[in-house]
Amino acid sequence: MNKIEHRWLELRYFDELATRESVIHTLHPTIKLLTTLVFIAIVASFSKYEIAGLIPMFFYPFLVIGLGNIPIGMIIKRVLLTLPFVLFIGIFNPLLDQAILVQIGPVPISGGIVSFVSIIIRFTLSVVAALLLIATTGIDAICGALSNLGVPRVVVTQILFVYRYLHVLIEEVMKTIRAYSLRSPQSDGVAFKAWGSLVGLLLLRAIDRAQRIYQAMLCRGFDGEVRIVRSWQLSKGDIAFLLAWLSFFIIVRSINIPEWLGTALLGGYK
């Protein structure tokens, strides 16, 4: 039950963040979407044993957090909450891949441990990038970006409807669960027997609601097509943002910057 309340609060929280103002918030949504997707794709393209080469990628989330003035507390919380499942699969790497890959001074490190750490780094990077996208852009603008990229209107409208009524339905579910738990002896979860009628009732109410919404739509002339009017101006700054990050990502992917840096710092280059 607590899960619902937490989710609901998170939903409103990220919603709220997206309405703030900052340099990042005013960027064109399609630009932000594309940058995020390229970022994630390039992070995923690193070899599975890569660690140092990945590190410069952190520049992107750090800069966005800074420029967008995003509080990192909730983001870290989300990363930690979703980490377990990945860890569950990833933990097999150090267990199964014990061949020594590399030696740091006197300490031998197996390939499994290296790839495990790499997985965690990749995971953090891609989750943070996705959260930053929603925190600076909001579902409404993201749907506009999707529409720009050619996603069928039916799909975009659907996402917007689901999001719109998510708030309503979560509140309804919360109220129903609360009423239920006030009258039931056990404290966690709904008893299996009650589940069917509880959810069934909510479902029927949802269906009735949909019917009333349809009537309201008809009364305002609905003809099958949902029309949404939006426009964002693409500025030079937007394009510069995209190109700059694209170049940076490609450079990071091609050159192991920390390796160079470290070697230079340790006096490796005379």
Place this chain on the structure above:
Amino acid sequence: MHMADALISPTVGAIMWATTTGIVTYSAKKVQKELDESKVPLMGVLGAFIFAAQMINFSIPATGSSGHLGGAMILAILLGPHAAFLTMASILTIQALVFADGGLLALGCNIFNLGFFPCFIAYPLIYKRIVKEGVNKKSIIIGTSLAAIIGLQMGSLGVVLETFLSGITELPFTAFLLLMQPVHLAIGIVEGMVTAAVILFILKERPEIIHSVPGGKELGTLSMKPVLIGLLVVALVTGGVVSWFASSDPDGLEWSIDKAAGKALETPEGIHSILAEVQKKIAILPDYNFKEAKPAAGEEAKEKEVAAWPSVDSGLSVAGIVGSLFTLLVAGSIGKLLQTLNRRQQKFSN
């Protein structure tokens, strides 16, 4: 069951994205042309409903554990396959974007695993066939249970294949399979039961809802073969094109395509060859399980396998670590500085 980006390779991600995009476009066209317009708000509200319902945990009697609804089957029964698929896609998209439940690169995989299998295979080929004889308590329970179980088994298989072929995990195929399938068998049984419970409730209270469901022209009688072949072709072509541009490190997928294409592999000798024979008999992709074995002297084939595996250059050396820490420091400081500047500016402007 939502896959994360950390375990997917760009190649697998791209292929599944291409496949999912194809199915989404097809479904969108179908829904636009054929679906009664009154279903537009219904899709939205039901999507929100399933999303919210997934958050209700119910305690599974006698096991002390809890479960929750998946929902694709209920959607398919109430909306028909195409609309249900799009609704599941919208739910998964919002989960990925807002809650980071499942990665954005992996979203193509997730929509396919959790949407395509239940809506386009389990629902029409199993549930509808069983319920064809008559919609009653027995047929619904059997129909939803079988459909849910099989749909989830396929979805789970999808997860295993996609993760495995990405090559980031060390789990051998058979081990992974043996890990995932039984768990999802249990989940499938539960999903079937809860779906049945809800549908039966609706049937009792408002039977007309169940009896008036759109299905398009019966998908159950449509041969799935051309659809599946088409999808396979799309996937292979895209995979070929994409892997051309993919990173130079041969990842798991390219590696297995090489092998499947029959590149000459010297016959291993000695104990290695015995193991090879045994593996071939019990595993589907026998070669994969070899890479942990220590190379015996004179076995060129084995060395070739080790060398072909992702490059050993890990970028992890002392220099690498020093450089990494330095980079992190710089990046973090810049970020923090920008944030402080931002806050100061806001203070002034108030």
Place this chain on the structure above:
Amino acid sequence: MSHHIIELKDVEYAYPDQTEALRGISFRIVHGESVAIIGANGAGKSTLLSNLAGIYTPSKGMIRIGDYPINKQTLTHIRRSVGMVFQNPDDQLFMPTVFDDVAFGPLNLGLPPEEVKQRVMAALETVGAAQLVHRPPYKLSGGQKRAVAIATVLSMLPDVLIMDEPSAGLDPFARRQVINLLQSFDHTRIIATHDLDLVADVCTRTIVLAEGQVIADGPTLHIFNDAAVLAKSGLEKPLRMQGCPVCNS
């Protein structure tokens, strides 16, 4: 349109499960009139409104809005000239932002974007919600939702406004704002409500329903002073007309 008259003749309506909701309703409303429909729960108020808006089709009888009888062909015109505000604003505000919701009607009418924008802002100004234009509906208070719901209908420039329980669930301040708003309209207004004090403020004429039939139709004050009718329909006098608790008059 001074000849714009709403006319019902022997209207009957039964639900799909055969329950009779309207059993022979007839009345006439002239342009600009402000009429209340009152009665106990289940008397048929909401059903009557749905028939007037063209959502349900009467099983018998005829409804005429101005020059058009309500039938399949005239439905588009009916929807343009009749604006229905539903009981639950959440059912009416289904778009991502307030702007989208208020623009929904005009866009469906095929108006160009510039004119749509004008209509939206005008409608929002009228209800006093112009500053909410970019808000998503789930961030609105009850009173704000109600105001925006009215705006979604106003933007279509209807001749007739039909409202189902406009003051339900509102705090006193929001309620007063809705009452003031309704008083300021020139449209023909048909309002179904339990809020008899709102009726006293807004409606000059009252129609009383009981069990699907009209049992009284006349000037509001007459109806409120008719104890027999009120009793028969399960109602009471509006609170302002009931005895003063202080001086006991």
